[in-house]
Amino acid sequence: MHLDPFELHRPATVEETVALARELAGRFDYLAGGTDLLANYKMHLNAKPHLIALDRLAPLRERRLDRIGAMVRLAELERDGAIRSAYPALAEAVDQVATPLVRASATVGGNLLVDTRCFFFNQSYFWRASLGFCLKADGDRCHVVPQKERCYATFSGDLAPALLVLDAEVEIVGPDGRRRIPLASLYDEGGDGIRRHRLAPGEFLAAVTLPEAARRRSSTYAKLRVRPSFDFPELGVAVACRWAGDRLEHLAVATGGLETYPRRWDDVTAPFVGRRASSELFREVGAAIRPRVRPVHNTFLPPDYRKQMTELFVRRALERLAPTSGAAG
Ligand SMILES: Cc1cc2nc3c(=O)[nH]c(=O)nc-3n(C[C@H](O)[C@H](O)[C@H](O)COP(=O)(O)OP(=O)(O)OC[C@H]3O[C@@H](n4cnc5c(N)ncnc54)[C@H](O)[C@@H]3O)c2cc1C
Ligand code: SF4
Structure with missing residues (x-):
């Protein structure tokens, strides 16, 4: 397993990020902690030639009771007493994501948009090649539900269910400005199962907001x-x-x-x-x-x-x- 070369971009402002996203349309992924994305890149799963890192965007690191930036690390949430006591389901979900080492890099935004998983997909290139690949990467049919239309890979993020019951919303930024939608609307229930969210091209998650009632x-x-x-x-x-x-x-x-x-x-x-x-x-x-x-x-x-x-x-x-x-x- 090795990483193919890619170009890393590290914009310092939201405006610069949006301009880059426009310029590299269709040829990049956003990079947060990289704990999911880079593991997939090593297995040549839908890797792109450019990565736009979000780590220099200060507003995405803000952490308050009512607003958690998309680039807040899970380890920071784990240590935040106020957030833990306000939202026990969120605290319990964070504690159970991966390992302490992974949580030191993993972010809230990356967890909400973590790629879906399947034992025919999360495999090396050679393993997948031996089966003729599959619809989600490099192939044209699904091995789980044999057909050529839809992928059934499983959403495996821990934070989303916890944030859904707390009525969370997500703040999204992109070429057309800023918008806020209920977290439930971020996920594409009627799609092909491959494109797992409803972000428009170039859009990224800026923050999760939580109502006082939660x-x-x-x-x-x-x-x-x-x-x-x-x-x-x-x-x-x-x-x-x-x-x-x-x-x-x-x-x-x-x-x-x-x-x-x-x-x-x-x-x-x-x-x-x-x-x-x-x-x-x-x-x-x-x-x-x-x-x-x-x-x-x-x-x-x-x-x-x-x-x-x-x-x-x-x-x-x-x-x-x-x-x-x-x-x-
Ligand atoms: C050993 C191991 C065990 C794991 N166990 C678990 C587990 O138990 N539970 C679990 O939920 N996860 C688990 N993970 C997956 C992963 O570590 C977490 O989901 C993590 O929170 C992903 O965050 P990240 O910042 O590293 O995301 P990245 O890997 O950087 O990104 C993930 C995806 O989200 C996109 N993205 C990230 N941030 C944004 C943003 N702000 N706007 C738009 N797109 C964005 C990226 O383009 C990419 O497609 C595990 C990973 C490993 C390596
Ligand atoms: S297309 Fe089928 S085999 Fe491939 S990842 Fe999706 S569910 Fe798995």
């Missing part, structure tokens, strides 16, 4: 992985809720590690709002989400098992967030 919710994140020391999620479940006494006033559940994009399940959870805390309620919410998730067999653990664990993780998360310990009994 700080009044209890939240948690649980992750299923093979080796707890550093593996990507085979399933990630985030839950946020607010109780009025023992009555459920607000509920949000999001999953990752199952499909090509992370999802929030508002249509499934809405009917449960207003119910009283009980072990029956927690079981029902988990059971309602289970049939809706659609993992395919392109990661280590089989889809049926991951579906089963989705139900269990949702139930356990609700038990954990229950207003009194007796409520789950």
Whole structure:
């Protein structure tokens, strides 16, 4: 495995970055911590001849309770007491990304836009060549769901489900200026599975913003992985809720590690709002989400098992967030 040559650009301002993006259209990737991108480049996975590094853009490193810059390192979030206590699900997700060494370089923006994964894709060039490559890189068919239209690689970032249940938005900058959209709208649910986000050409993530209301919710994140020391999620479940006494006033559940994009399940959870805390309620919410998730067999653990664990993780998360310990009994 080796890196092919590329030209590295390190603009110092947002304006310079946008001008470069215009000039190099279609021939570059943005570079944040590089922990995902450069590993993929070493395996010759859709490498580009130019990289635009975002590390010199000071506004992307700002860190406040309501606004986290895209270039904030996960290790910085891990040590930020105010953010940890305001957003427990986010803190728990950050703690479970990769290893301390990776988190020292990995960024928030890179985690939200981490490439999707598949065991037919995250392989060396020679391994992939032996199968005739695949739709996502260098080939024309999918080995997981045999057809030539769509890729089913799995979204494997840990932060997205946690930020989705906290109603996060993302601030985007590009040739047409600045815009803000809900995090859920960043992901392309109807696409070909290869282009995993809805950023327009040249656009980059500047920051994640969090509403004040998110700080009044209890939240948690649980992750299923093979080796707890550093593996990507085979399933990630985030839950946020607010109780009025023992009555459920607000509920949000999001999953990752199952499909090509992370999802929030508002249509499934809405009917449960207003119910009283009980072990029956927690079981029902988990059971309602289970049939809706659609993992395919392109990661280590089989889809049926991951579906089963989705139900269990949702139930356990609700038990954990229950207003009194007796409520789950
Ligand atoms: C051993 C190992 C274990 C890992 N385990 C996990 C894990 O358990 N969970 C997990 O979530 N991840 C894991 N990762 C993946 C990765 O380390 C993290 O997702 C990390 O947060 C990616 O951030 P980065 O800054 O390094 O992104 P980069 O690698 O720099 O970029 C990732 C992608 O995002 C794009 N990008 C980055 N920032 C921006 C921006 N601001 N605007 C537009 N595009 C942008 C890049 O062009 C690239 O396509 C692991 C990686 C390794 C090497
Ligand atoms: S899901 Fe199919 S197209 Fe996508 S990476 Fe895997 S084998 Fe390739």
